[in-house]
């Protein structure tokens with residue numbers, strides 16, 4: 001079977017898990033196998049809802065040792081589940097959780113691993129699986145073939161749309177011994193109010209063209225009007241104008257939203273590397289020669305201090321008319 | 323304390339991305355290679371800072387051919403005390419991780435650092451593999467790390483925030499932005515690096531389960547559509563009706 005680990009950080013099944021299950025179902029169809037999901041720890045709401053996204057069975061291991069992520073504990077439990085259920089492909093999400101676990105699971109299960117994939121190229125007659133993965137920070141795509149009997153893959157965020165076409169299924173409890181944790185969580189600090197950048201469908205990003213951190217109000221307003229998450233270029237984060245977690249690019253985070261609006265960012269190659277897989281790119285820059293225009297779908301040559309408020313107004317008018 | 327820092331080499335961030343005619347390998351003709359920024363700016367510098375505060379040794383570890391020794395010397399110039407090179411091409415994450423684990427197994431490191439991923443193959447796989455081979459705890463995407471006695475206090479980046487955790491040493495960590503500030507090697511460092519020990523060891527064989535079928539480049543963009551800066555309603559209309567993203 002294809003077994004999807006539907007991650008639930010802090011008890012919440014999030015978008016990444018729904019995407020992974022939707023993807024797992026499609027893969028399972030290609031492989032002519034069932035698709036099951038597994039949830040670790042207790043979750044808010046009904047884990048059986050994963051059935052809607054294509055899991056024909058949903059397993060859950062409930063234990064207080066699974067409330068927070070300890071890679072050794074989670075690996076032991078997931079590997080045991082995968083072996084017991086005879087999973088031939090284990091699907092994870094390429095998130096902070098998936099990145100913590102994928103390599104461990106591959107070693108434990110003697111499996112070939114390709115992380116951060118965004119699609120399947122083909123299914124070999126010899127039991128191999130060919131997957132597609134963006135490499136060189138999105139500047140190219142690699143096709144890899146995995147030949148081991150058991151395979152581990154992790155799915156990049158926003159690579160597939162979660163599709164809720166099925167029915168909820170009953171949750172089956174799995175009894176698996178949970179080893180003692182060595183990692184203890186002291187504190188969790190989350191940024192309230194906005195969708196986390198890797199999950200965001202619309203991103204409004206600003207660069208050094210903003211001149212001063214006190215000018216960010218117009219970016220926040222545009223982001224609010226669009227329901228977007230904010231991001232920034234590296235020099236902006238380096239000079240502490242904006243928090244580090246907003247830094248996108250080759251040495252920040254790599255994102256692929258549906259819409260990326262770049263304001264006062266020149267479009268250096270290292271910046272583009274982290275955003276050029278966005279579906280649609282809008283660039284607002286006063287310099288018509290800014291390299292970003294070459295990577296853009298829509299461009300506005302103008303002073304951002306005039307264009308951005310105007311765009312915010314236009315978005316508000318559009319939303320009001322909807 | 324003993325620190326191991328795993329160093330990889332990647333094409334320079336401005337290097338053109340091209341592949342051999344059969345599409346099976348990266349074409350490195352004329353490409354300058356650099357130390358992977360996450361390894362250099364964050365992992366290595368934080369290890370050196372901790373060594374300065376707590377005492378001990380920093381060993382830089384690299385899997386790669388002799389031609390990569392400039393990268394290793396740079397790590398020594400930044401502050402590593404000694405280096406080890408496994409004389410082999412780092413063909414995969416699984417291969418590299420095994421080399422690191424085989425070496426580290428007998429050396430009793432307190433902290434094994436890696437960068438959160440390499441900027442070429444973007445795997446983020448090696449650290450977790452090393453930790454599993456050595457049966458050690460692993461924290462990925464660490465943006466802050468302090469040592470208190472035999473415990474590490476680590477902040478790890480999570481979606482939309484950070485989680486602060488306590489983990490007993492020894493530990494494997496992958497370093498993300500925030501952990502340290504980039505250091506530029508100075509003249510003294512560069513001179514010293516020439517005399518620091520660099521040991522070369524043979525690889526252990528690893529069974530490979532993953533192979534490259536081919537690399538492809540994305541099709542070029544159709545070209546930008548310029549919108550009148552006075553007419554933002556038009557941009558909104560296009561985003562809605564044409565691009566269908568709002």
Ligand SMILES: Cc1cc2nc3c(=O)[nH]c(=O)nc-3n(C[C@H](O)[C@H](O)[C@H](O)COP(=O)(O)OP(=O)(O)OC[C@H]3O[C@@H](n4cnc5c(N)ncnc54)[C@H](O)[C@@H]3O)c2cc1C
Nearest residue numbers: 207208209233234249250251264265266268270271286304
């Ligand atoms: C190894 C390495 C890794 C790097 N990694 C990253 C990375 O991950 N992410 C990243 O972003 N960068 C990265 N960089 C830095 C990158 O090379 C650029 O320096 C950086 O992206 C530039 O940021 P910027 O576009 O905000 O600033 P600038 O290049 O200064 O551009 C500012 C832009 O704003 C425009 N502007 C100014 N005023 C206005 C106005 N009133 N109205 C409209 N437009 C205006 C200007 O025309 C200009 O195009 C990296 C560099 C290196 C060497």
